[in-house]
Amino acid sequence: MSVTLVGNRTPSGTAPERANGISPSVADPVPGAPVNPSGVRQYPDQAVNKGRKPKLYKGREPIYPRRVHGRFRTLKWIIMAVTLTIYYVAPWVRFDRGPYAPDQAILVDLANRRFFFFWVEIWPQEFFYVAGLLIMAGIGLFLVTSAVGRAWCGYACPQTVWTDLFIWIERLVIGDRNARIKLDNSPFSARKARLKITVHTIWLLIAVATGGAWIFYFADAPTLATQFIRGEAPATAYITVAILTFTTYTLGGLMREQVCTYMCPWPRIQAAMMDEHSLTVTYNDWRGEPRSRHAKRMEREGKVVGDCIDCNACVAVCPTGIDIRDGQQLPCITCALCIDACDEVMEKVGKPRGLISYTTLSDYAANAARAATEGVEAAKAGQVLPGWREVMRPRVFLYFGLWSAIGIGMVIAVLARDRLDLSVAHDRNPRFVQLSDGEVRNGYTVKIMNMEPEPREFDFGIEGLPGGLMWSPNIVDEPARRFAVPVGPDQVREFRVFVKADPKDLDSETTPFNFRTYEIGGRENSEFDAVFDAPPRR
Numbered sequence: 001m002s003v004t005l006v007g008n009r010t011p012s013g014t015a016p017e018r019a020n021g022i023s024p025s026v027a028d029p030v031p032g033a034p035v036n037p038s039g040v041r042q043y044p045d046q047a048v049n050k051g052r053k054p055k056l057y058k059g060r061e062p063i064y065p066r067r068v069h070g071r072f073r074t075l076k077w078i079i080m081a082v083t084l085t086i087y088y089v090a091p092w093v094r095f096d097r098g099p100y101a102p103d104q105a106i107l108v109d110l111a112n113r114r115f116f117f118f119w120v121e122i123w124p125q126e127f128f129y130v131a132g133l134l135i136m137a138g139i140g141l142f143l144v145t146s147a148v149g150r151a152w153c154g155y156a157c158p159q160t161v162w163t164d165l166f167i168w169i170e171r172l173v174i175g176d177r178n179a180r181i182k183l184d185n186s187p188f189s190a191r192k193a194r195l196k197i198t199v200h201t202i203w204l205l206i207a208v209a210t211g212g213a214w215i216f217y218f219a220d221a222p223t224l225a226t227q228f229i230r231g232e233a234p235a236t237a238y239i240t241v242a243i244l245t246f247t248t249y250t251l252g253g254l255m256r257e258q259v260c261t262y263m264c265p266w267p268r269i270q271a272a273m274m275d276e277h278s279l280t281v282t283y284n285d286w287r288g289e290p291r292s293r294h295a296k297r298m299e300r301e302g303k304v305v306g307d308c309i310d311c312n313a314c315v316a317v318c319p320t321g322i323d324i325r326d327g328q329q330l331p332c333i334t335c336a337l338c339i340d341a342c343d344e345v346m347e348k349v350g351k352p353r354g355l356i357s358y359t360t361l362s363d364y365a366a367n368a369a370r371a372a373t374e375g376v377e378a379a380k381a382g383q384v385l386p387g388w389r390e391v392m393r394p395r396v397f398l399y400f401g402l403w404s405a406i407g408i409g410m411v412i413a414v415l416a417r418d419r420l421d422l423s424v425a426h427d428r429n430p431r432f433v434q435l436s437d438g439e440v441r442n443g444y445t446v447k448i449m450n451m452e453p454e455p456r457e458f459d460f461g462i463e464g465l466p467g468g469l470m471w472s473p474n475i476v477d478e479p480a481r482r483f484a485v486p487v488g489p490d491q492v493r494e495f496r497v498f499v500k501a502d503p504k505d506l507d508s509e510t511t512p513f514n515f516r517t518y519e520i521g522g523r524e525n526s527e528f529d530a531v532f533d534a535p536p537r538r
């Protein structure tokens with residue numbers, strides 16, 4: 001068995017005091033870190049929620065997550081790098097939409113009430129697309145939870161990502177867990193002040209950058225950045241950055257796991273969505289118990305011991321400060337860092353990985369039953385691990401089907417939607433005017449909406465009104481059945497139209513007809529059902 005000794009054995013270091021707040025000499029000092037009798041480092045941490053009587057309000061106990069290496073930590077680094085890069089860089093990506101539209105790839109243009117996402121442009125009346133995206137995001141969370149448990153919380157939630165980033169800054173400036181505990185427990189000194197000020201300054205800079213990146217989604221980023229630096233940006237920009245700086249710094253730097261444990265509703269919702277086939281980070285107590293820090297001696301004495309050497313490495317790396325060996329808990333964000341930590345320990349003591357693993361309740365029960373009947377070694381050799389069957393479940397298919405159907409429907413709707421809209425309002429009073437030559441005139445207010453970022457010309461006319469002619473002040477004075485209307489890029493053109501007809505040509509007092517408009521040189525057209533009113537027949 002290959003064993004790595006870290007520092008000297010210091011039995012006092014194995015005391016189960018809470019690491020946070022204990023003296024540095026006891027809390028795994030460096031050098032001279034305590035060593036578990038099994039030969040790996042012993043972490044004197046205790047879960048923050050262990051052995052405490054419930055109180056109405058309890059002050060936060062600081063948590064000092066230790067650095068860990070492993071596949072899930074690597075995955076978290078990759079996801080952090082990708083999500084943060086997208087967030088900070090996206091507003092600076094340019095996308096050419098021609099000379100009449102902004103060239104920012106992602107832009108919420110509040111002034112002109114438009115949302116641009118690469119080649120897609122959403123107008124206010126098309127807001128249902130945004131609602132569709134929000135519904136997809138909601139169903140997507142259900143889908144992810146059903147397939148891979150609380151993966152969102154552990155890997156991609158902004159609270160997790162920014163907290164991880166802030167802990168990384170702490171680690172870079174002060175050092176790993178022991179150095180941070182030591183610094184916090186040391187008396188005030190110039191070094192302590194310098195390190196703390198450095199950490200909080202970097203946190204604040206990140207928080208300002210986070211708020212700054214957000215406002216760039218709402219205006220041309222290069223222009224707003226210049227205005228912002230010169231003090232010429234709108235007040236709302238400064239207020240927004242101030243609010244987001246405060247929230248990022250407070251939530252990611254100071255409150256951290258408390259947001260997940262006490263403030264966020266999502267863990268409660270997810271807990272209700274989990275079933276016995278949901279993946280969750282699980283301590284396999286059927287092979288870990290009875291845990292012992294003196295496993296070798298106990299084995300020599302012929303006593304039964306489990307694989308857990310009670311080193312507390314899993315507790316020391318946990319960003320929420322809990323002990324996964326106590327079972328599934330709401331504060332567990334399933335970041336799987338305890339899996340990496342325990343796998344590392346298992347390798348050191350020559351035991352198979354997976355004492356803590358992603359497992360479903362049903363697989364856990366199957367493994368535990370096998371351990372009880374066939375023995376722990378047999379169960380370990382044939383340990384049921386999660387596979388595709390956990391993901392390929394009817395519930396997952398249902399969510400995926402729903403999510404895909406909405407997504408496909410939205411894509412088709414976006415591709416097939418008209419970029420031309422015609423609306424007409426009939427004058428309410430008077431409904432008609434009798435002309436001196438006996439004909440009758442009706443007045444209408446017409447709106448032609450050109451939703452393309454380029455100027456277009458439309459052929460506008462009436463259909464279905466016998467003998468009807470129309471004219472429009474400032475466009476065409478001569479009565480005609482149709483005329484051309486130019487409309488600027490991304491604009492709504494509103495104009496008055498007067499339609500006249502001889503009542504003798506009409507069958508009734510109210511004659512239905514259509515206004516129709518065609519794109520000249522294009523394929524789009526739009527029509528509007530209208531009525532022409534005439535006086536009662538005698």
Ligand code: SF4
Binds near residue numbers: 288308313315356
């Ligand atoms: S579960 Fe693994 S990491 Fe946690 S105390 Fe036991 S051996 Fe150590």
Ligand code: SF4
Binds near residue numbers: 321324334336
């Ligand atoms: S118990 Fe493990 S999976 Fe849960 S939050 Fe802590 S380290 Fe992450």
